[in-house]
Amino acid sequence: MKMQDTMSVTVIGLGYVGIVTAACLSSRGILVYCHDINPEKLSAIRNGVSPIYEPGLEDLLRNAVMNGRLRVVEDPAEGISRSSYTIITVGTPSLSDGSADLSQVFSAAETIGKCLRSLNQRHVVVLRSTVPPGTTIGPFMNILESFSGKKCGLDFGLCFNPEFLREGSAVEDTLNPDRIVIGCIDQKSGEELLSLYRALHQEQLPPVIMTTPTSAELIKYANNAFLAMKISFINMISRLCEKLPGGNVDEVAAGIGADKRIGPYFLKAGLGWGGSCFPKDLRALRRIFLEAGLKPHLIDATIEINDGQVEWVCRLLERELSTLSGKRIAILGAAFKEFTDDVRESQAIRLANRLLNSGASISIFDPAATINVSKVLDGKVDIAKSIDECLENADAAVIATPWPVFRSLTPEKLREKMKGKIIIDARRIIDPKLFESSEFRLLILGSYMESRRE
Incomplete structure (x- = not known):
């Protein structure tokens, strides 16, 4: 047998x-x-x-x-x-x-x-x-x-x-x-x-x-910490790209990722990492370092940069809308990444809570995570059943999870539903050429952002 x-x-x-x-x-x-x-x-x-x-x-x-x-x-x-x-x-x-x-x-x-x-x-x-x-x-x-x-x-x-x-x-x-x-x-x-x-x-x-078991245990922690560090690194670079005319973090990532010593993976800039593994594993590894009497410098920086991405999107919205209080924000995506329904430590959920604390009202839609969203945000936000419902009367919209379905957003589609004209692509999935001659202000994390049009 x-x-x-x-x-x-x-x-x-x-x-x-x-x-x-x-x-x-x-x-x-x-x-x-x-x-x-x-x-x-x-x-x-x-x-x-x-x-x-x-x-x-x-x-x-x-x-x-x-x-x-x-x-x-x-x-x-x-x-x-x-x-x-x-x-x-x-x-x-x-x-x-x-x-x-x-x-x-x-x-x-x-x-x-x-x-x-x-x-x-x-x-x-x-x-x-x-x-x-x-x-x-x-x-x-x-x-x-x-x-x-x-x-x-x-x-x-x-x-x-x-x-x-x-x-x-x-x-x-x-x-x-x-x-x-x-x-x-x-x-x-x-x-x-x-x-x-x-x-x-x-x-x-x-x-x-x-x-040995001990080395294998450390391999797991080091593996996740390194991947999270790569994401935080490219997000740090993306913030600089936003300040430089012609800056585009995807082109920078492609250039450094072509170096075999670096590789192209986990160099996608955006709202940051989340989920059930990276956050808890970096916190645990940080604690292990401290208990060993060592300073976890890179881990601290990795976490700080990631936390700052949500705050940066909130600041962008506040800058564009003058205030968040009383504004309606549509958040497209709730899972921590595409092709999952997991919202644990999702940056999209953190963003929703941060905006709520600033007085905004939130509508949120995710193709797969509706049930899990309701467990963590029910009663605090409007959980939409479709993209159109989520966008209805929104003053601004944020793409928070890179689901492929969100790539289909166009000025025509947004114009039908939204009240405002501010779009923040926090996952770099929208083709900016579609918006070049429109009345919408499209802000893409990691791409040069011109001064606000008056």
Whole structure:
């Protein structure tokens, strides 16, 4: 029998990483047991319905449930007792001091440890949640050993295996990753996890980096911090471009991105980064530096620049409208990026709250995130069902998420709905040539902004 026909995995924690991991593993013939503490999420998955918006995920999920390769378990012990691997993908949100909240990770370790106590076969525990360096071989391993009564390495395997998924392309990133990083407690554990990845990727196994759990944990934090830093860097340059006649940050980004030492990725200027990973991971890494007695200069600058992008858009609006009080602002986009419904730490949501605090009224539209917007802004803003509804009687409009549908905005379309003539393209997706001879004032972040016309 082929390896992938005999392998079985339990996934604990069915957020973005967990549900995508489970669906992709099961799509390659691996039996997956899924567990989460949220009963509504389990019910949806049991019916083949994805709890999140992610391109390509629901088809994979539906097929996996129908063919019996993906099974929901309300008791994680049911899955652990029947599988060779347990993958932990629970959340590690920020605490008030910026450090990572590891309570869900430790709770999962306790549950797994209790199950390991009664297991007679070899089992590999794989931690994928983002945790501070030293967690896997420290408190996490100690909890496993304490509740199992067994010795890590000798009686069960243990690895830290960071994920590098991008929301909006998480399925593709899981099935075709740039690399696999395995931080293993010993060589045997690493080889056992590698065999699972060989079953998943078969002949297309990507480069594999074998290292210690501590280095793997730091790789994850450093990876996200570096990507966020690239975005903040180009946003810093974009502010200068706005002051220089002929300045265009996209052309600058293309010029430096052509240098192979820099590369073209994550050099898209705009409103800034957000989501469930970058903000919390940079806060956590900053805290790790401080606890080590080191100064996180670059991390602080990265965060400061990002925070300043929202404030800059507010200042532009106030400059153009003379005041924000009593003005109606249309915000196009709410998710932190396109092709997702995730509004966690979205710059668009931060912008809406900042404008509300200045006395403006807000209408907001997002093609995918309406339900999630209602959870964080319901009662404070008008949540529109269409672009036209969002633009109705607006004094100004801001493109806050680069959904492709917003590229279709033209002076003719805006003229029909808007009261005012101010457009801020905070994601650089509008063709400025369409507005050259119109009465609209189009301000594009990262492009030269002429003095206000009187």
